[in-house]
Amino acid sequence: MVQADNDTIFALSSGTLPAGVAVIRLSGPQAFDAALALAGELSADRKAGLRTIRSRNGLVIDQALVLAFAGPNSFTGEDCVEMHLHGSRAVVSAVHQELETIGLRLAEAGEFSRRAFENGKLDLVEVEGLADLIAAETEMQRRLAVEQGFGGQSALYMSWAERLTRARALIEAELDFADEDDVPGSVSDRVWTEVGDLYFEIEGHIASAKAGEIIRDGYKVVIAGPPNAGKSSLLNALAKRDVAIVTEIAGTTRDLLHVDIDMEGYLVRFFDTAGLRESEDRVEQEGVRRARIAIEQADLVLQLEEIDSDSKHTYDSVKAEVLRIGTKVDMHRTSTGYDLTISSETGDGLEELRSRILLKLKGTWSGSLVPNRQRHLQYLKEASHFIAEALNGQELDLRAESLRAAASSLGRITGRVDVEQLLDVIFSQFCIGK
Numbered sequence: 407m408v409q410a411d412n413d414t415i416f417a418l419s420s421g422t423l424p425a426g427v428a429v430i431r432l433s434g435p436q437a438f439d440a441a442l443a444l445a446g447e448l449s450a451d452r453k454a455g456l457r458t459i460r461s462r463n464g465l466v467i468d469q470a471l472v473l474a475f476a477g478p479n480s481f482t483g484e485d486c487v488e489m490h491l492h493g494s495r496a497v498v499s500a501v502h503q504e505l506e507t508i509g510l511r512l513a514e515a516g517e518f519s520r521r522a523f524e525n526g527k528l529d530l531v532e533v534e535g536l537a538d539l540i541a542a543e544t545e546m547q548r549r550l551a552v553e554q555g556f557g558g559q560s561a562l563y564m565s566w567a568e569r570l571t572r573a574r575a576l577i578e579a580e581l582d583f584a585d586e587d588d589v590p591g592s593v594s595d596r597v598w599t600e601v602g603d604l605y606f607e608i609e610g611h612i613a614s615a616k617a618g619e620i621i622r623d624g625y626k627v628v629i630a631g632p633p634n635a636g637k638s639s640l641l642n643a644l645a646k647r648d649v650a651i652v653t654e655i656a657g658t659t660r661d662l663l664h665v666d667i668d669m670e671g672y673l674v675r676f677f678d679t680a681g682l683r684e685s686e687d688r689v690e691q692e693g694v695r696r697a698r699i700a701i702e703q704a705d706l707v708l709q710l711e712e713i714d715s716d717s718k719h720t721y722d723s724v725k726a727e728v729l730r731i732g733t734k735v736d737m738h739r740t741s742t743g744y745d746l747t748i749s750s751e752t753g754d755g756l757e758e759l760r761s762r763i764l765l766k767l768k769g770t771w772s773g774s775l776v777p778n779r780q781r782h783l784q785y786l787k788e789a790s791h792f793i794a795e796a797l798n799g800q801e802l803d804l805r806a807e808s809l810r811a812a813a814s815s816l817g818r819i820t821g822r823v824d825v826e827q828l829l830d831v832i833f834s835q836f837c838i839g840k
């Protein structure tokens with residue numbers, strides 16, 4: 407069913423019940439009336455007031471703190487109310503029932519944010535950043551989401567779109583008014599130098615996308631090696647619990663297993679893989695196939711091998727960095743030819759392994775703004791392509807058109823930048839004509 411945009415909506419905005427407090431949020435033209443019907447009276451704008459919440463037939467449902475936010479100064483830009491109730495299922499359910507009877511409806515997933523976007527309170531990048539902030543589990547994910555959710559990234563893209571549009575305005579001024587006296591001679595050289603600088607800035611930003619992906623989706627560490635090398639034992643030792651089955655039977659692990667570990671604020675996803683060997687067993691063959699895909703997609707491969715073992719394995723298509731690790735050091739004396747030797751049994755070398763992984767991770771993100779979604783990357787690449795076209799073009803009007811297309815691509819990232827509007831602003835600052 408298509409829901410009307412001017413419906414007044416409500417939802418439980420806080421977490422799982424029961425809890426100390428449950429926050430129900432209302433948004434839309436009827437929000438204040440509905441809150442008045444339940445709470446009797448609302449405090450002044452944005453001031454919390456302690457109210458008794460009653461049903462229509464006068465029965466007390468709960469006592470709550472009620473806050474009213476008159477639009478446009480609210481999250482959605484509409485009139486909003488928050489009721490901070492006691493967090494019981496029965497209280498929340500009774501309030502929901504009352505609100506539905508009054509004619510409000512339960513919000514759909516993301517509907518508050520959608521309204522915030524439609525009312526110009528948040529742009530798309532900020533909406534995505536907010537979603538990431540809510541989903542953030544590690545400190546670095548939180549920091550990245552804050553950079554994105556609170557306007558920093560949008561401001562960067564907006565400033566780039568503005569620079570492109572300004573360049574285009576200058577070029578068009580040159581095209582339109584070249585024969586008049588009050589436009590300074592050829593501005594082209596300076597404009598193209600500036601556009602060239604911007605091209606390198608955008609390319610640099612695109613190159614940092616991997617860092618964004620690693621922080622947001624996790625650093626993928628794949629534990630690989632022949633059967634019985636001790637892969638599952640290492641996964642369990644790192645996770646400090648029994649995630650994977652460990653036996654002395656070669657070929658125990660057949661599927662891909664993974665464990666997420668928060669290492670000093672970074673999300674690290676460790677994958678345990680099936681031992682790499684030729685096998686007649688179809689399940690094991692499939693496990694090995696999945697292991698190879700995981701190795702190809704890894705950020706770091708831990709190549710395990712029991713010290714002194716004969717089963718040396720070569721990896722064909724590893725793009726990631728590889729750490730060669732000799733295992734079961736508690737059972738062996740010699741240990742040359744490895745980057746590191748470990749024992750999951752005694753814990754030897756595990757701290758060293760953790761530090762090496764962290765060292766690699768800490769070098770990935772400097773804390774600067776980075777694209778962290780495929781959507782951003784796609785439009786950034788598109789923008790960069792159009793800028794390159796403008797820089798290498800011949801006809802001035804076609805080059806100006808490429809600049810417009812590049813600014814539009816950047817505008818699509820935030821969903822806000824209207825290039826034509828920008829052009830008006832820029833032209834209004836010129837004093838062309840008499």
Ligand SMILES: Nc1nc2c(ncn2[C@@H]2O[C@H](COP(=O)(O)OP(=O)(O)OP(=O)(O)O)[C@@H](O)[C@H]2O)c(=O)[nH]1
Pocket residue numbers: 632633634635636637638639640651652653654655656657658659660679680681682733734735736737748749750751752
């Ligand atoms: N002494 C000793 N034994 C270990 C160590 N790590 C693993 N083992 C033993 O080696 C055998 C194989 O360990 P796993 O962790 O299952 O090895 P895997 O590489 O996952 O094996 P597959 O699932 O067959 O690919 C088990 O009997 C473990 O107890 C270690 O550090 N020291």
